[in-house]
Structures are given as structure tokens and as C-alpha cells.
Amino acid sequence: MTAVVTDEGFRVHPAKTRIRGRGDRQQLAGLVVNEHPAVAREDYDRLRAVLHDAARHGTEAANREHADFAAYLRGRVAWVSHRHPGRAAKLHALLTAALAAAPPR
Known part of the structure; x- marks a missing residue:
């Protein structure tokens, strides 16, 4: 495993390296990469759950820590949708409902 890495001029950090089998979650940079990145x-x-809460109670009530919560939600939905297009439609519908529930400024 380390031969390819060292041939390319990199070093393996042993504390950050784990060998995962098929039955284990293979995670890289926040994505599960067992079959395809997701x-x-x-x-x-x-x-x-956050989108559902925002759709029911408004974005102000659902926000816990973000200055521009609507932009944060849009970014998270875009990131998840890009990695898993099958979940995109449901998330976009929840995002639309959540932003519609937001009180006007």
C-alpha cells in the first residue's frame, strides 16, 4: 500500500491510516467511499431533520449558529445533492419549504 504513495513522493502518516474491509465504512474526506462517493x-x-424543522418552524427558529442560515442550507443541500443525486429531489423540496417558511426581512 505505501509503495505507490512513496513512489509518488508522498509520505504515509501511520496515525491517519487505517485499512478497512468491505464490511467497514470506508471514509475519505467526509465521504463514504465503499462503492461510490456519498x-x-x-x-x-x-x-x-434540520430542513424539516426549518420548514415547520421557520429558519430563524431552526438556526443554531450560522449568520446566513439560508445560504448555509443551500450549500449543504447542494453538496449532498451533488454526491447523491437520488436524494436531491427530497432535499430540494424540503429546502424550498424551509425558505418559504422564513419570515420576510
């Missing part, structure tokens, strides 16, 4: 199910579920 956002972890927990991250998708958390985003869906």
Missing part, C-alpha cells in the same frame, strides 16, 4: 447516512438524516 455523504454518510447520519449526515443526510441530520440535514433532512
Whole structure:
């Protein structure tokens, strides 16, 4: 495993390297890469829950820490949708509902 890395002029950091089998979650840079790159199910579920909360109670009530919460939501939905197009339609519908529930400024 390390031969290719060292041949390319890089070094392997042993504390950051783990060998994962088929049955384990193979994660790289925040994405699960077992079959194809995708956002972890927990991250998708958390985003869906935040969007649902924002659609029901408004973005102001759902916001916990972001100055521009609408932009944050748009960015997260775009990132997840890009990695998993099958989930995109549901997330975009929830995002539209959440932004519609936001009180006008």
C-alpha cells in the first residue's frame, strides 16, 4: 500500500491510516467511499431533520449558529445533492419549504 504513495513522493502518516474491509465504512474526506462517493447516512438524516424543522418552524427558529442560515442550507443541500443525486429531489423540496417558511426581512 505505501509503495505507490512513496513512489509518488508522498509520505504515509501511520496515525491517519487505517485499512478497512468491505464490511467497514470506508471514509475519505467526509465521504463514504465503499462503492461510490456519498455523504454518510447520519449526515443526510441530520440535514433532512434540520430542513424539516426549518420548514415547520421557520429558519430563524431552526438556526443554531450560522449568520446566513439560508445560504448555509443551500450549500449543504447542494453538496449532498451533488454526491447523491437520488436524494436531491427530497432535499430540494424540503429546502424550498424551509425558505418559504422564513419570515420576510
